[in-house]
Amino acid sequence: MRTTTLGIHGPQVGVIGLGAMGMSFAYDMAAPRDEATNVSVIHQALDLGMTLIDTADVYGPFTNEELVGRALADRRERAVIATKVGLEAVDPTGGPGDSPVVKNNGRPEYVRGAVDASLRRLRVDRIDLYQLHRVDPGVPLEETWGAMAEAVTAGKVRHLGLALSEVAVEQIEHVQAVHPVTTVQCEFSLWTRDLQAEVLPYCNDKGIGVLPYSPLGRGFLTGRFASFDELPQNDQRRRLPRFQQDNLRANLDIAAKVREVADRVGATPAQVALAWLAAQGPHIVPIPGTKTPKYLADNAGAADLQLSTADLADLDAIPAPVGARY
Numbered sequence: 001m002r003t004t005t006l007g008i009h010g011p012q013v014g015v016i017g018l019g020a021m022g023m024s025f026a027y028d029m030a031a032p033r034d035e036a037t038n039v040s041v042i043h044q045a046l047d048l049g050m051t052l053i054d055t056a057d058v059y060g061p062f063t064n065e066e067l068v069g070r071a072l073a074d075r076r077e078r079a080v081i082a083t084k085v086g087l088e089a090v091d092p093t094g095g096p097g098d099s100p101v102v103k104n105n106g107r108p109e110y111v112r113g114a115v116d117a118s119l120r121r122l123r124v125d126r127i128d129l130y131q132l133h134r135v136d137p138g139v140p141l142e143e144t145w146g147a148m149a150e151a152v153t154a155g156k157v158r159h160l161g162l163a164l165s166e167v168a169v170e171q172i173e174h175v176q177a178v179h180p181v182t183t184v185q186c187e188f189s190l191w192t193r194d195l196q197a198e199v200l201p202y203c204n205d206k207g208i209g210v211l212p213y214s215p216l217g218r219g220f221l222t223g224r225f226a227s228f229d230e231l232p233q234n235d236q237r238r239r240l241p242r243f244q245q246d247n248l249r250a251n252l253d254i255a256a257k258v259r260e261v262a263d264r265v266g267a268t269p270a271q272v273a274l275a276w277l278a279a280q281g282p283h284i285v286p287i288p289g290t291k292t293p294k295y296l297a298d299n300a301g302a303a304d305l306q307l308s309t310a311d312l313a314d315l316d317a318i319p320a321p322v323g324a325r326y
Contacts, residue, residue: 001049001303006080007283008207010159010182011128013080015278015303017052018045018296019213019289024064033291035067041296042071046078048300054185054211054287056084056133056163057118058102065121073123081122082129082183082211084163085114086136086144106136106144115151126156131163131185141171142178149179161185161211169202181208185287188212190221190273191242191254191321196280204281212277215286217321218243221273223255241323250322257318267305270295274302276315 001014023038042053053072055064065083072079088110091101118127130148135141151157161183162172172181184203188195189212203210216222218237225231228238228245237243242251255269262272270288277286288299307315 001300003049004283004285005209006052006129006159006161006211006285007182007209009180010209010283011080013052013285014049014300015285016050016274016300017054017211017285017287018042018050019287020053020055020064020068021059022289023067023291024060037293038067038291039071041291041293042068043075044293044296045300046075048297049303050296050300051078052080052082052211052285052287054082054213055122056087056131057114057121058084058087058089058133061089061102062117062121065118069121069123076124080128081124082131082161083118083122083127084131084133085111085118085148086133104134104136104138106132106134106139106141108139108143108147108150111144111147112150115148115156119156126158127151129159129161129183130157131161131183133163135164135171141174145175145178152179159183161209163211163213167199169198172199172202172208183209183211185211185213187214187325188277188286189215189217190258190276190315190318191217191251192325193320200280203283207283209283209285210281212284212286213289215277215288216270216273217254220248220251221255221258222268222270223259226252240326242321242325244323247321247323254318254321258315261307261311261314265305265307265311267301268298270298271302271305272307272311272315274299275305275307276312278302279307279312 003012005012055068087102088105159182163185258269262269274286290296
């Protein structure tokens with residue numbers, strides 16, 4: 001697989017990574033979680049060159065980090081492990097299809113304990129990329145970031161990143177004064193393009209890596225869902241506005257246009273959507289999530305797809321979706 005670096009100062013990784021979250025919760029919760037299959041998918045990702053593995057302490061909670069730790073126990077040197085801090089699980093059970101009930105927690109003492117806990121669960125002595133998952137409005141951002149920077153100084157973490165639902169250039173600049181930002185992780189895809197207004201140009205200019213999560217529009221861009229009823233039971237997407245029946249019907253034209261380009265270039269819609277993202281900057285590494293081997297191989301194939309100027313223009317012209325993100 002082609003490689004790039006996580007920003008100008010970060011480690012080298014494959015241009016497509018793997019988001020591990022869905023292996024533990026949020027999507028298709030009625031389906032059984034098969035440990036052997038999940039471990040096998042992580043191993044296959046490494047074999048395909050998808051060396052960036054993204055998780056978080058709150059996924060599960062805790063069980064996703066533990067899964068990644070078990071999967072990488074005998075092949076640590078082949079992976080670049082990214083995890084997160086800043087959300088504290090206050091009710092691990094949550095509700096059907098939901099994440100655990102969480103609260104923001106950016107207190108330095110919480111961060112110091114959380115990094116040690118993540119190291120234990122991941123079975124590593126150093127985390128490659130430690131990302132701030134949410135900003136705690138009750139704690140000055142520089143204090144949270146400063147505690148994360150302490151982990152770098154202590155040798156527990158190599159690089160720091162921001163992984164916020166909404167991120168602003170001002171936030172990046174603010175924490176840069178305390179410790180360098182290696183990456184920014186945000187939702188970014190052909191149907192969530194807010195990042196293109198300010199944050200993406202800033203990151204490209206400053207050499208900061210960008211990790212798009214939900215790069216396939218939570219599966220919608222693949223053409224998998226034609227109606228609300230096709231969504232799995234106990235699935236988080238059933239609560240999202242864009243997947244409600246009327247909105248989803250209106251958004252089908254987006255998936256159809258991606259399919260048109262895919263048919264033209266001899267690729268799958270997923271590969272086209274990921275290749276479009278990779279073309280948006282030199283240090284962009286989409287992290288599609290899957291627990292299915294065939295979808296993993298499909299996603300990896302996007303690394304070899306070079307879209308033409310005309311293809312990119314057609315994709316750029318796709319209209320915005322109907323419905324809010326949340």
